[in-house]
Amino acid sequence: MSEQAALAGKVALVAGATRGAGRAMAVELGRAGATVYATGRTTRDHVSEVGRTTETIEETGELITAAGGEGIAVPTDHLEPEQVKALVERIDRDHGRLDVLVNDIWGGEHLLEFGENTKVWQYDLGKGLRMLELGVKTHIITSHYALPLLIRRPGGLVIEVTDGTADYNGPNYRENLFYDLTKNAPIRMAFGLGKELQESGCTAVSITPGFLRSEQMLDVMGITEENWREGIKQLHAFCIAESPVYIGRAVAALAADPDVARWNGQSLSSGQLAQAYGFTDTDGTRPDAWRYMTDMELAGKDLDDTGYR
Template identity: 35%
Template sequence: MSLRGKIAIVTGASRGIGRGIAVQLGAAGAKVYVTGREPKTSLSNVDRSLPTLETTAQEITERGGEGIIVYVDHSDMEQVKRLFERVSNENEGRLDILVNNAYSAYNAIVDNSDKKFYEADPEVWDEVNNVGLRNHYYCSVYASRLMVARGQGGLIVNVSSIGGLRYFFNVPYGLDRMSADMAQELYESKITVISLWPGAAQTELSTKLVTEDKIKLKESTISKESIKKRFLQGETTEFSGLSVVALAKDPKVHSKTGRTLVTADLACEYGFHDINGRKIQSVRSVGYLLEFGLGYSLGGYLPNWLKLPG
């Protein structure tokens, strides 16, 4: 079962997990609109080695799908609105898949992760949640209008993290409730809303941060060495893409609506490994929690199926 003929939007797809999801949707045959900010080529500090929205769209097409670039500043809701108007106009009102991934607060999180919330500038909340929670909400509104009007269901995936369950990094870092509430109101329309938790992923930015030792943490949180090991041994960015494709192909996916799902758990359920052949440990795995959470090497010997309840 391919996704040929399906229309998808992946926000924040220039690099990282967004790019990984977009190229896997393309490999499954989908027409994928990828968004990102227009590059400011005049800036001297632009890292030319990083992937771009153009390379993402090109790879989508090379893998068998159709990649379409739309430059969008996701802090500008007028631009967000025009994105969905364009997709609607070009596809007779059809949209099958929305992946909300755009995010711009990595530097703000890293710069403030060693501070208590009242020690940081309160504007950090807006930095974290504007191109994040707020943008995800706007995109979901416009996508839902198209999906409901067409009457053929649809899939909305909000890329989240374990920060939606427990304290991680800082107070502003923490989307899953919105996914669950949207799922309830969209249930009768057969539109599935999922909150997706990737594990520690080898994105360009996370790799740079851990190798250059730029992560700052409070004493009460997990050790810096443990976080570094998590990311350097983490899943590829396309592992999340394999998860989204598996959900999009599942004819019974609506039974999962409103849930928070872990990429590694989906790999076990649907029977896929990472693109490098590795079997990824779930963040719910007891072995993973012992090894990376508490620093016990014994955790690496425990079976992956031994997990905490979801």
């Protein structure tokens, strides 16, 4: 079967697909032939709290279709149970099946605060709780409504997207308590869902990109995808950065793997899956950001990317 047809006839829901990793995952699933429902809060007529107008969920739908799949953009706030319920009912009416659920909802970068005054009693409580709502509560609501449709057929796949692997996050405190909880929760969710889905012949995993060159990150650093290596002058660790396409290819590879159950309940990364499935980033390399980050911290100094691509 060709790469283009690997997911022909399959139906996917990528929750949180307006930009970045979510958009790339949706597009690469479409490139493999899937019908992809892409959700998000920013549309051509409405801007979410993220505050970016340069990417919309409608554009993601068009990119999926242009890649060879069928892109269906559905504006959805995943904190609103009735909206999520209606979304799943629509997928059921349209197809009667759901083969892949990608829980990528986040959009909380504007809530992050770094520095000395980030202890739980010093952090803005409203921002911290909103972070947990966006990165944890949304995933739970979506799974609650979507999983009854997914488990109708054996072989269904749930992918919980986060920041960091279990191996990396375990010994490392992720900036502040709210962010640490938010980004560790999907890892535990995948473990728990793996247990709950096993009897239905379905699989759950968590997955993380490495140092992601998202649209927002590129804008913050004042660079583009074409000249991204200029960012290394500002932050040396940017040398290990990867494009969103890399994590997109990782998700497409998982979704097309008939033996995907071997990963059930595990915490995975784009770099790890590139080695397992043989895909590369857009530049032909295989960046392994989490191994790089771990080694750099152990060395206590900046490292170049030799041996990590």
